[in-house]
Amino acid sequence: MNETVSSIPLLLPHSSMSTESNKTGSWRFLRPLYDEKTSPCSEACPAGEDIARIEMLTAQGLFKEAWETILRENPFPSVCGRICPHPCEETCNRREFDEAVAVHTVERFLAETASRYDLKPNLEILPSKQQRIALVGAGPAGLSAAYFLNCLGYSCDVFEAATEPGGILRWGIPPYRLPLPALKNDIAQIESHGVHIRTGVHIGREFLQNAGNDYDAVFFGCGRSRVTELGIPGEKANAVADGITFLKQIRQGEI
Ligand code: SF4
Numbered sequence: 254m255n256e257t258v259s260s261i262p263l264l265l266p267h268s269s270m271s272t273e274s275n276k277t278g279s280w281r282f283l284r285p286l287y288d289e290k291t292s293p294c295s296e297a298c299p300a301g302e303d304i305a306r307i308e309m310l311t312a313q314g315l316f317k318e319a320w321e322t323i324l325r326e327n328p329f330p331s332v333c334g335r336i337c338p339h340p341c342e343e344t345c346n347r348r349e350f351d352e353a354v355a356v357h358t359v360e361r362f363l364a365e366t367a368s369r370y371d372l373k374p375n376l377e378i379l380p381s382k383q384q385r386i387a388l389v390g391a392g393p394a395g396l397s398a399a400y401f402l403n404c405l406g407y408s409c410d411v412f413e414a415a416t417e418p419g420g421i422l423r424w425g426i427p428p429y430r431l432p433l434p435a436l437k438n439d440i441a442q443i444e445s446h447g448v449h450i451r452t453g454v455h456i457g458r459e460f461l462q463n464a465g466n467d468y469d470a471v472f473f474g475c476g477r478s479r480v481t482e483l484g485i486p487g488e489k490a491n492a493v494a495d496g497i498t499f500l501k502q503i504r505q506g507e508i
Pocket residue numbers: 297298299300301302304327333334337338339340341342356357360
């Protein structure tokens with residue numbers, strides 16, 4: 254008798270019981286659960302950089318992509334690659350094996366590579382919004398705020414009383430720790446995003462009274478340039494200088 258393929262009954266193995274009854278071991282019914290967590294180094298980083306990704310991209314030679322990953326969280330890779338006390342390395346798991354991954358040095362390397370090859374980051378910037386924001390102070394706080402607000406589509410003007418932007422980074426850190434070109438690289442990068450910096454502008458009552466006409470919000474990042482006195486005898490003696498004044502004098506080559 255001729256039997257066509259379609260007439261052959263389809264038999265499928267079927268069990269109405271759990272595969273657990275097969276006694277074949279837990280591998281038959283258990284699956285690993287993948288749960289992505291923030292790495293200890295990223296958790297320790299004040300800027301919250303995605304360090305695992307940065308290291309992975311760097312290891313693959315994708316330096317521009319690694320640098321862009323830093324810029325998503327931190328507009329100051331040249332600065333932080335030099336002066337950050339790198340708490341990220343304190344929590345690195347690799348220390349249990351031999352020594353921490355040199356996250357800080359890698360950050361500096363990526364910033365220097367971007368500068369050497371004049372790389373332009375390809376970051377997502379949201380469409381322009383109508384609102385304009387004034388930021389008072391071109392130190393790390395004012396410039397970072399302007400950078401991220403700009404990424405969100407806001408038009409930002411930064412006003413700085415000093416003749417150059419940078420705040421404490423420019424005036425309070427000796428050049429052997431933070432060379433001026435490194436700071437300028439990061440500031441140029443922030444400006445290239447469309448942040449406008451106006452120096453030599455003292456913000457007073459008049460500006461604030463009129464700010465409502467020109468701006469939708471004002472951010473104050475004036476810094477902490479006043480010293481905290483220790484309240485100990487001799488602190489006002491001629492030969493004694495407070496820390497900020499001392500650092501400024503070094504920066505300006507007076508010491
Ligand atoms: S060195 Fe860089 S990654 Fe490490 S804590 Fe500082 S800013 Fe974050």
